Amino acid sequence: MGKLVRFGIGILVMIVVMLPASAGPAIPGLPAYYPADYGRIIEASKAEGKLLVYSIMSARNWAPVLAEFKKLYPWLDVETLDLGSYEVFERYYAESASGARTADMIISIAPDAWQEFLQKGQAVTYESPESRYIPSWAKFGKEIYMVSADPMVFIWNKRALRQELWPKSMAQLAELVQQNPQTFRNRLTTYDAERVATGFAINWFWIKRHGERGWRILETLARAGVRAQSSAGRMIDSVLSGESVVGYFVSTISVFPRFPAAEPVLGWGMIEDGTPVANRGMAITRAARSPNAARLMLDFILSQSGQVAFAEGGLTAYRPDVAGKAKHHLTDLAKTIGERNLIIFSYDRDLMDKAKREAFLARWKKTYQR
Amino acid sequence: METAVIVQKAERAGAVDRVLQGAVAALTFLLVTVPLIPILFQSFLSAPLYEPVRTLTLSNYVRLLQNQEFRTVLLNTLLFATSTTALAVVIGVILAILLVRTDVPGRTYLAGLVTSPLFMSPLVIAFAWTVIFGPQGYLTQLFRSITGVNPWNLYSLGGMAVLGGVYYAPYTYLYASGSLALSDPAVEDAARIAGAGPLRTLWRVTLPLLRPALLYSGLLTFIAAAEVLSIPLVLGTPVGIELFSSFLYKLGIVGGTTEYGMIAAASVLMLLFLTLLIALQERLLGGGRRFVTVTGRVARARLLPLGRIRWVAAVWCWFYVLLAIILPLLGIAAQSFTAFLSPFMNPLEVTTLDHYRLIFEHSAYARSILNSFLIAFAGGAIGIFFMALITLVAFRSDFPLRRPLIYVALYPRAIPGIIVGIGFLWSFLLFPGLGALRNTILGLTLAFIMRYIPYGFGAVSPSVFRISEEMDRAARVVGASWITTVRRILLPLLREAIFAGYTLLFVTFLKEYASAVFLFARGSEVMGTTMIELWRQGDSGPVSALAVLQVVLTLLWLGIARRVLVGVSTKIRFQDFGGVT
Numbered sequence: 048m049g050k051l052v053r054f055g056i057g058i059l060v061m062i063v064v065m066l067p068a069s070a071g072p073a074i075p076g077l078p079a080y081y082p083a084d085y086g087r088i089i090e091a092s093k094a095e096g097k098l099l100v101y102s103i104m105s106a107r108n109w110a111p112v113l114a115e116f117k118k119l120y121p122w123l124d125v126e127t128l129d130l131g132s133y134e135v136f137e138r139y140y141a142e143s144a145s146g147a148r149t150a151d152m153i154i155s156i157a158p159d160a161w162q163e164f165l166q167k168g169q170a171v172t173y174e175s176p177e178s179r180y181i182p183s184w185a186k187f188g189k190e191i192y193m194v195s196a197d198p199m200v201f202i203w204n205k206r207a208l209r210q211e212l213w214p215k216s217m218a219q220l221a222e223l224v225q226q227n228p229q230t231f232r233n234r235l236t237t238y239d240a241e242r243v244a245t246g247f248a249i250n251w252f253w254i255k256r257h258g259e260r261g262w263r264i265l266e267t268l269a270r271a272g273v274r275a276q277s278s279a280g281r282m283i284d285s286v287l288s289g290e291s292v293v294g295y296f297v298s299t300i301s302v303f304p305r306f307p308a309a310e311p312v313l314g315w316g317m318i319e320d321g322t323p324v325a326n327r328g329m330a331i332t333r334a335a336r337s338p339n340a341a342r343l344m345l346d347f348i349l350s351q352s353g354q355v356a357f358a359e360g361g362l363t364a365y366r367p368d369v370a371g372k373a374k375h376h377l378t379d380l381a382k383t384i385g386e387r388n389l390i391i392f393s394y395d396r397d398l399m400d401k402a403k404r405e406a407f408l409a410r411w412k413k414t415y416q417r
Numbered sequence: 418m419e420t421a422v423i424v425q426k427a428e429r430a431g432a433v434d435r436v437l438q439g440a441v442a443a444l445t446f447l448l449v450t451v452p453l454i455p456i457l458f459q460s461f462l463s464a465p466l467y468e469p470v471r472t473l474t475l476s477n478y479v480r481l482l483q484n485q486e487f488r489t490v491l492l493n494t495l496l497f498a499t500s501t502t503a504l505a506v507v508i509g510v511i512l513a514i515l516l517v518r519t520d521v522p523g524r525t526y527l528a529g530l531v532t533s534p535l536f537m538s539p540l541v542i543a544f545a546w547t548v549i550f551g552p553q554g555y556l557t558q559l560f561r562s563i564t565g566v567n568p569w570n571l572y573s574l575g576g577m578a579v580l581g582g583v584y585y586a587p588y589t590y591l592y593a594s595g596s597l598a599l600s601d602p603a604v605e606d607a608a609r610i611a612g613a614g615p616l617r618t619l620w621r622v623t624l625p626l627l628r629p630a631l632l633y634s635g636l637l638t639f640i641a642a643a644e645v646l647s648i649p650l651v652l653g654t655p656v657g658i659e660l661f662s663s664f665l666y667k668l669g670i671v672g673g674t675t676e677y678g679m680i681a682a683a684s685v686l687m688l689l690f691l692t693l694l695i696a697l698q699e700r701l702l703g704g705g706r707r708f709v710t711v712t713g714r715v716a717r718a719r720l721l722p723l724g725r726i727r728w729v730a731a732v733w734c735w736f737y738v739l740l741a742i743i744l745p746l747l748g749i750a751a752q753s754f755t756a757f758l759s760p761f762m763n764p765l766e767v768t769t770l771d772h773y774r775l776i777f778e779h780s781a782y783a784r785s786i787l788n789s790f791l792i793a794f795a796g797g798a799i800g801i802f803f804m805a806l807i808t809l810v811a812f813r814s815d816f817p818l819r820r821p822l823i824y825v826a827l828y829p830r831a832i833p834g835i836i837v838g839i840g841f842l843w844s845f846l847l848f849p850g851l852g853a854l855r856n857t858i859l860g861l862t863l864a865f866i867m868r869y870i871p872y873g874f875g876a877v878s879p880s881v882f883r884i885s886e887e888m889d890r891a892a893r894v895v896g897a898s899w900i901t902t903v904r905r906i907l908l909p910l911l912r913e914a915i916f917a918g919y920t921l922l923f924v925t926f927l928k929e930y931a932s933a934v935f936l937f938a939r940g941s942e943v944m945g946t947t948m949i950e951l952w953r954q955g956d957s958g959p960v961s962a963l964a965v966l967q968v969v970l971t972l973l974w975l976g977i978a979r980r981v982l983v984g985v986s987t988k989i990r991f992q993d994f995g996g997v998t
Contacts, residue, residue, distance in 0.1 A: 099939060105951070105956060106775065106781065106782060107775060107956070110778075110779070126781065126939040126940070127781070128938070128939045129950055129953075129954060131670070131953065134670055137670070138670075141467065141846075144467045145467040145846045145852075146852070147846075147852070147855050147856065148938075206761040207761070239657075241657070242654075242657065274552075276655065277655050277955075278953065278954060278955030279955055280954060280955015280956055281955045283757075283955075284757070284758075284957060285552065287553075287757050287758070287759040288553035288558060289759070289761065290553045290558075301954075301955060305756075305757065308756035308757065308767055308769070309756070309757055311761075311762060312761045417657075
């Protein structure tokens with residue numbers, strides 16, 4: 048008798064679970080436009096249990112996203128490993144080739160490494176239900192989606208620098224530096240393009256926009272003495288301490304979390320003549336052991352709540368329909384300088400050309416006398 | 418006549434004894450050689466060892482030796498190791514003479530402080546130094562605000578060598594002070610009677626007697642400095658100066674393409690070089706005993722009165738300890754409790770517990786503390802038990818291969834930590850049965866145990882020598898097997914030495930990071946790898962919080978150990994151990 052009752056209840060539950068799915072919308076917690084069979088991905092993820100992500104973001108950035116994700120899919124344990132832009136790929140290659148447990152999803156900036164990843168056929172094709180809610184530049188091929196669009200901005204020390212010396216554009220900063228050699232001597236800081244993938248990409252795309260004029264501006268700054276750093280955190284520390292007074296091309300992902308604590312000392316602003324915007328790509332890997340969990344994460348990151356959560360963690364959301372809702376949003380940030388002054392990284396074919404890369408780096412090193 | 422036969426018969430090992438002895442020796446041999454095989458193999462392979470298509474080649478070596486960067490790295494490493502050694506020996510010997518042979522006020526406190534870096538990870542010390550002496554450091558800023566110029570550059574080969582000198586000075590200090598404490602004061606008295614002043618006595622009598630101790634500790638420092646990862650990683654990489662270990666780290670972890678062949682070839686060359694140095698050290702130690710025999714008597718050496726100079730000496734010592742150790746540690750503690758450090762703001766206005774909260778709230782960071790503790794607590798216990806057995810097989814059995822066993826057990830001194838990590842990682846990839854150990858804390862524990870066999874060996878063996886062999890013999894005569902003798906006689910007598918060794922292994926495992934950087938994954942992270950992970954993000958706050966937690970855990974453990982060891986003659990001896998990084 049009891050068995051029969053339980054069987055009956057089981058059938059009922061199954062019908063209740065299946066009904067909305069077959070009817071179309073309304074999987075609890077998810078937007079109505081998700082496809083009917085999305086429930087199958089969710090079901091399949093239950094057997095996977097664990098999701099491993101190799102990313103270049105810190106625990107601080109991830110925290111709000113993981114908290115929200117856990118509410119939606121409480122059975123999934125998400126582990127994130129914070130590595131370098133290239134390291135995420137290298138580690139994946141070594142592990143997948145030897146059949147070890149490796150990342151189900153990779154998040155990184157390095158555009159050249161992404162192209163290699165695609166060429167090796169390691170990224171899995173996936174059509175996200177969120178696809179039509181994101182701009183076209185936020186998707187590359189059928190595999191890579193953007194997590195966020197993080198501007199590379201100016202920072203400065205408010206106490207060490209009079210207000211009229213706060214930088215607005217690179218061209219204006221170059222003039223300020225020439226007019227006030229004493230103030231700026233050896234007190235500029237930026238990314239090291241030689242050692243940091245992000246630093247390379249920033250310079251590459253900024254020069255792509257400005258050409259020779261851009262090189263001349265960089266040369267002027269370099270002559271004043273620029274400290275090239277390997278992380279944005281160190282640039283901010285340098286400016287906070289007064290060792291440097293201005294940092295340029297500093298990643299907002301490190302700048303935003305410093306506020307409001309650093310407010311009295313630290314200033315920041317978009318670069319009027321071109322703010323590089325890093326497109327942080329993500330893809331599901333061929334060797335994923337939890338491909339369904341990875342799909343859920345990818346869709347969540349692209350979703351409204353995912354974008355808002357990552358913005359909470361210091362990243363910059365770009366999905367148009369969360370503008371004004373997310374703590375940091377590209378559209379809001381672009382208002383002061385205009386959309387056309389955003390230099391969003393692309394998957395430039397030239398980046399794959401070793402000779403061109405090396406020539407560019409050689410010129411960069413010459414410019415900065417390194 | 419009869420008894421002699423019985424004794425001989427009894428001393429011959431039984432089958433069970435042989436099996437255990439053989440197992441201990443075989444395990445030691447496997448632990449040390451298995452990680453080295455894939456490195457040697459890979460160094461002759463054209464592609465990564467996991468790739469299906471690969472051929473044997475010498476090109477890795479050719480490419481490596483033609484690589485301009487590698488040559489620069491070798492030169493830098495040589496320069497760094499040489500200047501570090503010179504500085505460490507000078508600092509160490511001055512401190513040893515002042516604190517052991519003269520009447521400098523506050524000697525006992527100073528002695529404790531001077532050796533304290535040994536208990537801390539060089540990673541922690543390096544971070545701490547950047548807080549004080551780095552380009553944005555407290556003292557650097559203070560100096561700059563007064564004089565208007567940048568006083569020094571910590572992020573340079575010179576800066577790294579100074580830090581290395583301070584970090585490794587305790588080796589020389591310990592060896593020299595050990596030797597000084599043993600030396601016969603009559604020799605110095607003779608010099609004084611012959612009319613030599615105190616300085617002349619020091620120069621002509623005391624120092625020459627220290628020569629073997631200085632040579633030995635100098636070589637130890639050189640080897641340690643040649644393989645250290647933390648100092649070049651923290652101070653060198655931001656400005657593009659690479660030393661051997663950070664170069665391997667860059668090639669293997671950070672670089673755009675993983676150069677397995679080059680990594681392996683560089684490792685093999687480094688292993689050869691260090692093996693030569695270790696052999697040299699072995700010879701020197703042999704020669705060193707000649708000097709030690711001069712001093713049979715242990716008379717309490719009379720302290721050399723320095724007169725008024727003693728206050729100058731005291732100020733110098735305290736100044737050194739304050740600048741090199743106390744201030745950096747206070748600085749890193751301050752950083753861990755503030756949102757950021759800036760001369761433009763009162764640090765008290767930005768105090769926060771956020772960095773600690775981040776560590777404890779993020780599961781991976783919190784887990785790294787737990788993992789480090791587990792490996793130190795359980796891995797250390799297993800490790801010291803195993804190492805005590807090695808010592809007993811080596812010195813208290815008739816196992817035919819006991820001599821070679823000693824060499825194998827001591828060989829890890831020649832293997833840099835980062836190579837231990839690479840070797841274990843690759844052997845997990847190469848040997849089918851070992852794949853399951855990959856990315857587990859068991860795999861890490863094995864690597865840590867292998868790396869520090871010489872520590873346990875060194876901690877236990879002096880006490881083994883002190884137990885008269887008549888004890889074993891008596892047991893064997895009444896019919897006990899070797900195993901029973903070990904279990905009932907030797908191990909109980911070695912209790913204190915084993916506990917002291919355990920304390921040492923605990924502290925060492927807790928701070929170990931170099932062999933873990935290639936081996937850890939999500940789930941098997943340790944404190945050292947988490948610090949590096951956070952540091953690479955440029956997140957100095959949480960790094961300092963973790964560093965502070967590591968120091969506190971170590972101090973707590975040492976406090977407990979000291980309480981347990983009260984009244985026990987065995988002290989934790991660092992003199993007997995190989996390279997520490």
